[in-house]
Amino acid sequence: KKNVLIIGAGGVAQVVAHKCAQHNDVLGDIHIASRTAVKCQQIIDSIHEKNALKNPGVLEGHGLDATDIDATAALIEKTGSQIVINVGSPFVNMSVMSACIKTGVAYLDTAIHEEQDKICETPPWYANYEWKRREECEKAGVTAILGIGFDPGVVNAYAKLAVEDYFDKISSIDIIDINAGSHGKYFATNFDPEINFREFTGTVYSWQDSKWQSNKMFEIKKIWDMPVVGESQTFMTGHDEVHSLSQNLDVPNVRFWMGFGDHYVNVFTVLNSIGLLSEQPVTTAEGQEVIPLKLVKACLPDPSSLAPDYTGKTCIGDLVKGTKDGKETEVLIYNVADHKDAYNEVGSQGISYTAGVPPVAAAMLIATGEWDVKKMANVEDLPAKPFLNLLNGMGLPTRIKDANGDRALDFS
Ligand code: NDP
Structure with a gap:
């Protein structure tokens, strides 16, 4: 084929x-x-x-x-x-x-x-x-x-790997997505602003104690200490993979955490609070119909234009907890990618x-x-x-951090 x-x-x-x-x-x-x-x-x-x-x-x-x-x-x-x-x-x-x-x-x-x-x-x-x-x-x-x-995608494979190789019973999967890169702009989204904002304007659904829990965006904050990028501020976010992993794997807690700096949170909160992220049309005093979200998108930098000046790294992975051979255990399965390396190879930013x-x-x-x-x-x-x-072998190597240390995983 x-x-x-x-x-x-x-x-x-x-x-x-x-x-x-x-x-x-x-x-x-x-x-x-x-x-x-x-x-x-x-x-x-x-x-x-x-x-x-x-x-x-x-x-x-x-x-x-x-x-x-x-x-x-x-x-x-x-x-x-x-x-x-x-x-x-x-x-x-x-x-x-x-x-x-x-x-x-x-x-x-x-x-x-x-x-x-x-x-x-x-x-x-x-x-x-x-x-x-x-x-x-x-x-x-x-x-x-x-x-x-990657998320969804590779993080689902990390969860599967944890099931296959590292646990008898899993109690929680926390998917953590940190972009510690810098694009040098006042404010920009890493992919289509329309899609990006829609991710954060709805209800945040997480799978906890084997049932759906709803929260508001930026309601639940947690700092994680991640390899290479260090201590990072994240917020619980709704994400595709929580929805499939919760149904396909027998795991009572599946949560997704996205890293956001205070500046992003502030700008987002202002835009959202005054209605500029709405997909519902408004009519101006001159009688023109405008969709606020489309207008904001038109004003923000095109995400692909960020690539040449993007520096820094991303770290995305699954922190999995559970038991193996009767003992409590935890592993972090993750990848670190570099914005500049991505640009040099294929002309795009790391996300x-x-x-x-x-x-x-x-x-x-x-x-x-x-x-x-x-x-x-x-x-x-x-x-x-x-x-x-x-x-x-294609630029996204898998690493693992557990009681035996922090190392590359070789599956060949
Ligand atoms: P872009 O907005 O940069 O690109 C979307 C492309 O789709 C544009 O070329 C657009 O064309 C085209 N398009 C839109 N509507 C149509 C249509 N009706 N017919 C043909 N083409 C159309 O998005 P990204 O490249 O950033 O993201 C692409 C996808 O990847 C999205 O679904 C996004 O959610 C997903 N994504 C997934 C991630 C993951 O890790 N799982 C992470 C990041 C993104 P035009 O330019 O003419 O509008």
Whole structure:
């Protein structure tokens, strides 16, 4: 199974395309399709500039409205693509999935489906759209891997690894995401501001004592001492992987913690309090209708423009607690990535890098058959080691910190 169609031409797609080019011996032809065709061409130019294609091969861009299922299916067929890596906006997920089911090809995404006009879904989020289509995928023999970025994605594989190798019984998984990098701007989001803010304007759902707990954003704060980046302030946040891990693994506590500095919290709080993060239209005195969130997005820096000057590191991992051989134990399974290294390799900042490399590793495992499961799966449903093994060699090495010290994990 090969030939890849990448949907979207944003920050994450740039990384996906570069990594596919570096591995086109396994993945075959590479096509990039997005609403704005010129953005696909810019990515293609950057791949040629870096001479990133491993073998001479097809690398083409296409203009596409991915909400048009027939047009997307036609492009899949025209390009002979067997694997679709959807890194467009999460509003297109269900239509791209429909096109994959229609054509019988593999589907990958990195975020849960969202509807433009719905700010917060009820838990578990995957049950609202994706899991409703499990039978459809299985009937069509379609491999659909959900949420295969870093978080969700790699952190789900870390949780699976903990289950497989380190515990008899797990009591808690705390997923901790720290970006200790600096972009030098007064205020910016690391990916699409619209998506980024939507993550923090709804209810914060966590899985505690085997039931859903709701809180407000920035209500629960915790400082973690993480490798390399040190003591970091985080807040409990709602996140895709809490929703799948809570249902798929037998673990009573699953929480997600996102690092935020005081400056981010202050600016966010001001914007949110005065209604500037609302997706509901307002009418100006001049009679013009404006969606505040869209206006704020238009004023903020384009996330991909942050890449050249971004410095510092990210540290993302799972702190897992439980018992092994009757003894209480805890492990931190994590990765550290560097913004500058990401820029030098693929022209993107570290957040896009950590999100864009994993779906390419997954596509390779589909191409080789190891993850070609012919049904819908979250990452924790799949064997973790082949995936983490590939990532070790693709720029996202796994480390572990436990009673035996802090070390790289080798799965080969
Ligand atoms: P961007 O906003 O930079 O890129 C989104 C792309 O999708 C743009 O090229 C946009 O085109 C395109 N697009 C939007 N609507 C359509 C449409 N109807 N048809 C075709 N193309 C469309 O986002 P990112 O690259 O930062 O993020 C991509 C995805 O990755 C998101 O779903 C995000 O949530 C997810 N993500 C996941 C992470 C993880 O670790 N799991 C981390 C970070 C992001 P145009 O430019 O024309 O608008």
